[in-house]
Amino acid sequence: MSAVTLIAHTEVGAGGAANITFSSIPAVHSDLWLVVSSRSTTASFAVLLGIQMNTDTATTNYSRTVLLAQSSGTVSSSRYAGGSFNYVGINSSAGSTSTTSTFASANVYITNYANSTAFKQVIGDIVNENNSTADYTMSLNAGLWAQTAAITQLVMFPASGNFAQYSSATLYGIKKA
Amino acid sequence: MAYEAIASTTLTSNAASVSFSSIPSTYKHLQIRGYMRSTSVADTFVRTYFRFNSDVGTNYAEHNLIGDGVQGTSQRVITTTQCCDGRVSGGNAPTNVFGVIIFDLLDYASSNKYKTARALSGVDTNGNGRVVLSSGLWLNTAAVTSITLLLDNNISAGSVVALYGLKS
Numbered sequence: 001m002s003a004v005t006l007i008a009h010t011e012v013g014a015g016g017a018a019n020i021t022f023s024s025i026p027a028v029h030s031d032l033w034l035v036v037s038s039r040s041t042t043a044s045f046a047v048l049l050g051i052q053m054n055t056d057t058a059t060t061n062y063s064r065t066v067l068l069a070q071s072s073g074t075v076s077s078s079r080y081a082g083g084s085f086n087y088v089g090i091n092s093s094a095g096s097t098s099t100t101s102t103f104a105s106a107n108v109y110i111t112n113y114a115n116s117t118a119f120k121q122v123i124g125d126i127v128n129e130n131n132s133t134a135d136y137t138m139s140l141n142a143g144l145w146a147q148t149a150a151i152t153q154l155v156m157f158p159a160s161g162n163f164a165q166y167s168s169a170t171l172y173g174i175k176k177a
Numbered sequence: 178m179a180y181e182a183i184a185s186t187t188l189t190s191n192a193a194s195v196s197f198s199s200i201p202s203t204y205k206h207l208q209i210r211g212y213m214r215s216t217s218v219a220d221t222f223v224r225t226y227f228r229f230n231s232d233v234g235t236n237y238a239e240h241n242l243i244g245d246g247v248q249g250t251s252q253r254v255i256t257t258t259q260c261c262d263g264r265v266s267g268g269n270a271p272t273n274v275f276g277v278i279i280f281d282l283l284d285y286a287s288s289n290k291y292k293t294a295r296a297l298s299g300v301d302t303n304g305n306g307r308v309v310l311s312s313g314l315w316l317n318t319a320a321v322t323s324i325t326l327l328l329d330n331n332i333s334a335g336s337v338v339a340l341y342g343l344k345s
Contacts (some may be wrong), residue, residue, distance in 0.1 A: 003180075023285065035206055036252055067242070069251035069310075070251075073253060074251070075250060099316070101290050102290070103293055104293065105281065105293040105312070107296070125297060126295075127293065129314035131256075132253075133236075133253040133254070134253075134313075138251075165289075166289045167285060168205075170343070172179055
């Protein structure tokens with residue numbers, strides 16, 4: 001049996017979409033792997049990509065740490081404790097002022113997502129290309145969902161605006177031996 | 178299977194490049210995994226170069242985030258002839274030390290998108306090293322049917338490069 005299983009895939013159609021949701025995620029895998037190609041309708045070259053677990057919108061349950069390169073070569077690292085955002089953020093999706101036809105590219109891993117005894121850790125890398133030496137972002141992100149419940153739903157959205165047409169997300173399950 | 182091996186190359190002699198051609202459009206995303214070393218004896222670390230569909234024109238942009246054990250820096254170049262400036266071993270690295278690159282190209286067959294590539298690469302030489310997140314933009318909406326990978330100088334024998342397809 002293959003170790004990598006396709007769970008679901010969504011591509012945003014004409015008119016865009018407020019979010020991409022994967023629900024009824026089966027508990028049969030070990031880890032989840034999200035592959036995302038995203039562009040927001042917001043007038044910016046960089047829009048934070050948010051991921052919520054299950055139906056939890058409580059800011060106290062989400063925190064993250066990020067290593068970020070942006071803005072003409074600036075490198076920085078930041079951390080956001082619980083209470084800041086009601087999602088795990090990934091820096092960042094492309095926006096409507098990014099180079100035309102250009103979408104950010106991300107890998108997001110959630111290991112041990114179906115266990116019911118530990119908090120859930122999210123790691124993600126994302127590059128937000130732009131035909132510019134000034135306006136771009138790329139980052140490594142670690143996020144915590146401080147809940148022991150198994151993850152059965154993932155909701156992704158740009159922190160402002162909607163997903164533009166042709167944004168896509170693919171969810172895979174990874175099984176251990 | 179959602180993740181399939183498409184092709185691979187294990188070099189038995191030094192080579193100028195590694196290419197994957199006639200890539201089928203039946204997958205959603207592509208991934209290349211490389212275990213690589215250059216013949217460049219002057220360098221401990223060398224950069225990686227990717228080109229699509231044999232395009233050697235100035236149709237690329239690239240950015241990266243590099244850690245060298247002392248500091249993090251970010252490089253950015255536009256209007257250039259290749260993308261995805263990662264780091265693997267050069268010929269001056271200790272014997273038997275190869276670098277690694279994991280390269281992802283999403284929606285490679287889409288005619289609605291310029292192609293955004295993402296790569297994680299690095300090498301540790303026991304006292305020195307490089308770790309890099311790199312990106313590339315190919316300003317072309319054509320489906321990618323070939324990918325060429327190069328290093329500074331030639332690619333050493335013993336290097337392994339494999340292409341995988343992800344389904345949707």
